[in-house]
Amino acid sequence: MSADHDTMINPGPDMQFQHFLGLGEFRLQQCSSCNEYVFYPRVLCPHCGSDELEWQPVSGKGVVYSTTVVRRREEKGGPYNVAIIELEEGARMMSRVEGIAAEQVTIGAAVSARIIDDAKTPGRKVIVFDPQNAGGGNN
Numbered sequence: 750m751s752a753d754h755d756t757m758i759n760p761g762p763d764m765q766f767q768h769f770l771g772l773g774e775f776r777l778q779q780c781s782s783c784n785e786y787v788f789y790p791r792v793l794c795p796h797c798g799s800d801e802l803e804w805q806p807v808s809g810k811g812v813v814y815s816t817t818v819v820r821r822r823e824e825k826g827g828p829y830n831v832a833i834i835e836l837e838e839g840a841r842m843m844s845r846v847e848g849i850a851a852e853q854v855t856i857g858a859a860v861s862a863r864i865i866d867d868a869k870t871p872g873r874k875v876i877v878f879d880p881q882n883a884g885g886g887n888n
């Protein structure tokens with residue numbers, strides 16, 4: 750068993766996604782046929798089956814669509830949050846919200862994306878989200 754198994758089978762779209770993250774750019778595929786945004790990266794549009802997917806920069810803004818607190822022992826870092834974020838562009842992605850306690854993440858809360866190093870896989874980047882209204886007053 751190897752963690753690389755998935756990327757070995759399908760190196761294309763995921764590697765491109767990682768490539769942009771490495772440049773500090775958050776991009777999603779957008780279908781040229783039906784204009785839907787697509788996540789996770791793939792070869793065919795899940796909405797219409799077209800293979801004309803183009804990488805477009807996205808705002809990184811979204812709202813919490815669902816949230817779960819995953820219990821973890823304190824010595825391993827304490828509980829953490831797993832959330833599905835619905836992006837402004839319409840795609841949903843599984844991620845987590847940082848900067849506030851895991852149980853304070855609420856459905857519908859405005860968040861914005863940040864690219865960080867994947868703690869589990871050196872050289873890989875992941876996207877996490879921060880609450881947008883931390884300072885208050887600038888919606």
Ligand SMILES: [Zn+2]
Pocket residue numbers: 780781782783784785794795796797798799
């Ligand atoms: Zn499509």
